[in-house]
Amino acid sequence: MDISRRDVLRLSLAGGGTALGALIGSGVNLAPMVAQAQSLRIKDAKVTPSVCPFCAVGCATLVHTVDGKIVNIEGDSRSPHNEGTLCPKGAATFQLHINPNRPTQVLHRAPGAAEWDIWDLNRAMDRVAELIKKDRDETFIEKLQNGKIVNATTALFSLGGATLDIEWNHIHQKLLRGLGIIAMENQARI
Numbered sequence: 001m002d003i004s005r006r007d008v009l010r011l012s013l014a015g016g017g018t019a020l021g022a023l024i025g026s027g028v029n030l031a032p033m034v035a036q037a038q039s040l041r042i043k044d045a046k047v048t049p050s051v052c053p054f055c056a057v058g059c060a061t062l063v064h065t066v067d068g069k070i071v072n073i074e075g076d077s078r079s080p081h082n083e084g085t086l087c088p089k090g091a092a093t094f095q096l097h098i099n100p101n102r103p104t105q106v107l108h109r110a111p112g113a114a115e116w117d118i119w120d121l122n123r124a125m126d127r128v129a130e131l132i133k134k135d136r137d138e139t140f141i142e143k144l145q146n147g148k149i150v151n152a153t154t155a156l157f158s159l160g161g162a163t164l165d166i167e168w169n170h171i172h173q174k175l176l177r178g179l180g181i182i183a184m185e186n187q188a189r190i
Helices: 005-014 020-025 030-043 094-099 121-139 168-177
Strands: 046-051 060-066 069-075 106-108 117-119 140-145 149-159 181-185
Touching: 069 094, 106 121, 117 121, 121 149, 149 168, 168 181
Parallel strands: 149 181
Antiparallel strands: 046 060, 060 069, 106 117, 140 149
């Protein structure tokens, strides 16, 4: 009997002791079973199109939920950007949502304090607005020394996220420009 290296590899996989190894070694195609297992996992899930939040590419995702809980997030094959693929950060989006250590409340630590306080969202938003106004008022430049009108502040910066759509970015830009903020970045969606 003539045995090739490939035959030795197949026999060693089959003799490895696992049923899966034996199936693969004998040439059984497991793709249909894998596809069926995937479909059963998300069979009764509601599918919601979304966008990966991690960079400016804006890869399309499909979020599967059952009873309002996320059970799976995967790339959307209909997207011309990612054609159903996700980078490692995008593929980890599901873990971000189900992580029990993910903060779900506004935490504030006062200057010099050792402990975090839980703040109401409205209180936190009011504090952010108060600090923006304070910094803008303290650093606002109406005119340069040569008399040129600039109406700007360089003390504030804004970074928009990748999931912001063009409409929100337009409003965001108008607000920031109205405040005189010139340092802003919106990750390619403007």
